[in-house]
Amino acid sequence: MKVARFYAPGDIRLEDAPEPSPAPGELKIRVRNCSTCGTDVKISRFGHHHIVPPRVMGHEVAGEIVDVGEGVTGWASGDPVQVIAAIPCGTCRDCTRGRMTVCAFQESIGYHYDGGFAEYMIVPAKVLAVDGVNRIPAGVSFAEASVAEPLACVLNGQELARVGDGDDVMVIGSGPIGCLHVRMARANGARRVFLADLNRARLDQAAALVKPDAVICSAETDIVQAALDLTDGHGPDVVITAAAAAAAQEQAIRMAARQGRISFFGGLPKDNPIIACDSNLVHYRELTIVGANGSTPAHNTRALELIATGQVPVDDLITHRRPLGSVLDAIDIVARGDAVKVTVEP
Secondary structure, three states: OEEHHHHHHHHOEEEEEEOOOOOOOOEEEEEEEEOOOOOHHHHHHHOOOHHHHHEEOOOOOEEEEEEEOOOOOOOOOOOOOEOEEEEEEOOOHHHHOHHHHHHOEEEOOOEEEEOEEEEEEEEOHHHHHHHHHHEOOOOOOHHHOOHHHHHHHHHHHHHHHOOOOOEEEEOOOOOOOHHHHHHHHHHHHOOOOOOHHHHHHHHHHHHHOOOEEEEEEEEOHHHHHHHHHOOOOOOOEEEEEEEEEOOHHHHHHHHHHOOEEEEEEOOOOOOOOOOOOOOHHHHHHHOOOEEEOOOOOOHHHHHHHHHOOOOOHHHHHHEEEOOOHHHHHHHHHHHOOOEEEEEEEO
């Protein structure tokens, strides 16, 4: 079979590999779609401390079961499935208290285990042990199902930020995650959703699809003042920084409404993670700042349901489709910001 393997930063190779067979407790799937994200770009450029090369990349996976390992029940050849990316251990103190997103022993598809940039993939027994394989609902395509993984992360972030009825929500960053945040906020009952970005072309492309109530190009205007103007001086109830930018996090603190909630959804570069925080704003306005780190298996299940019921449409966000042989082109498109969502179809 064909696979795309990471060897080193700048060295991803399309290679032939033996077709795998499932061990006891595992599943073998025929990968139909593995979508790409900014993490794939970062791995391609800088590697990752959890990746020991060579490693098949790709973690937003959907496909169909073609073989079932010994001892696996409830699954059969031909079943269409979506697979989680982040694998909690399921047994540690945090996992048993329902905090699977911060499991200290978490592993990941495409990092610790070969991922979905391949014609076939083995689903590890650890994934099945935490209910990390989801049956794709009728009417949901493999491409749509592959977007359930990032949507699950968005779902987790908005739960932590308590997005709900009547909220004014500001999303900073108009990439695929920002687009999903706009739609998720609407599904959660937000009154209005605003979208901001430095890049006017990317912002306009995203806005044409997800139709926020207002757009702000922060290269052209003061984003904090614009947010205050849109909310009669109150500020947004929720600010989500769907961009890996320190400036966005600092702006979020300055614009948030009293008792506002701020989601630091996009992480900052490890060599420069420090921001300026006016703690008096946090203190006197009673602001809540929360992080957001991945998703649980249950979030993936719910994300598929949101897609299946049409509460969070994703099909139109998939703007580019590439075969496995063009995986480097797919990653480059993401790096340039020329697409909303790019999916690879082995």
